[in-house]
Amino acid sequence: MKSVRFTFLFVSISLLLVSTKLLAQTIRQRSTTEGLNLGIQGHYMGWSSDYFQFLDERSGSGPGIGGRVGYGFNQRFEVFAQYDFTSLNSTNIAAQSFHFTHTTAGVRFNFSATTHALRPYAEVGYAYQTGKADQVLNSNGGRDNLIFKGGSLHVGAGINYFIALPVAISLNGSLQAGAKSPVSINGFSTTDKADVAAFRISLGVLLFLSELF
Structure with a gap:
């Protein structure tokens, strides 16, 4: 027994x-979303404006590049800051150059668990966007330098796919809307405020430094 x-x-x-x-x-x-992470991404941006209707119809989209730094306090909550530069086609508006910049700060909410390689997320924040067109041909046959800049709401969503810790591929879509941007022409401020909205689709790589040390 x-x-x-x-x-x-x-x-x-x-x-x-x-x-x-x-x-x-x-x-x-x-996967992980905790600690410090650094990223670089390429994107394609489109924009629209009733005030700059000619510009957005003739030069309404273009490619760009950006960098990002984030810090995850835990697996759900993360703060981030990023900078994006977009070059738009200036040929169709007979300009010397035309580009956008976006400086963004916000919070990201991560979903799923560390046992999954695919981590979806949503984010919200504040973006300061600047549009600059040099030597734009005007209706009188002369040329103007335009600058318009202002703050806007940033909302976005996407997915991070971890090919292996600590590296993830990130796909993101974001909208910058609600901006009323003061307009300057040839260095002189005007009383005009332009409505400007932008949309970006980004693909990049993230490195989570917390997994290296």
Whole structure:
């Protein structure tokens, strides 16, 4: 009887150890959003404005590049700051150059768990956007330097896919809207305020430094 009990106990303990080992192999960390992370991304931006209707119709989109720094306090809550530069086609508006910049600060809410490589997120923040067009041909045959800049609401969403800790590929869509940008022409401020909205689709790479040290 004692030998039967001992055998049963030995088998039970063995099964428990094997199950624990298999569970540890199956459930493992595949992602993180905690700590400091750095990113670089390319994007394609479109914009619109009733005030600058000619500009957005003739030069309404273009590619760009940006950088990002974020800090995750935990697996759900993260703060971030990023800078994006977009170059638009100036040929169709007979200009020397035309570009946008966006400086953004905000909070990101991450979803899913560290056992998943795919981590969706949503974000909201404040963006300061600047549009600058140099030597734009005007209706009188002359050329003007235009600058318009102002703050706007930033909302976005996307996914991070961890190819391997600590590196993730990030796909993001964001909208910058609600801006009433003061307009300057040839260095002189005007009383006009332009409505400007922009939309970006970005693809980039993130490095989570917390996983390196």
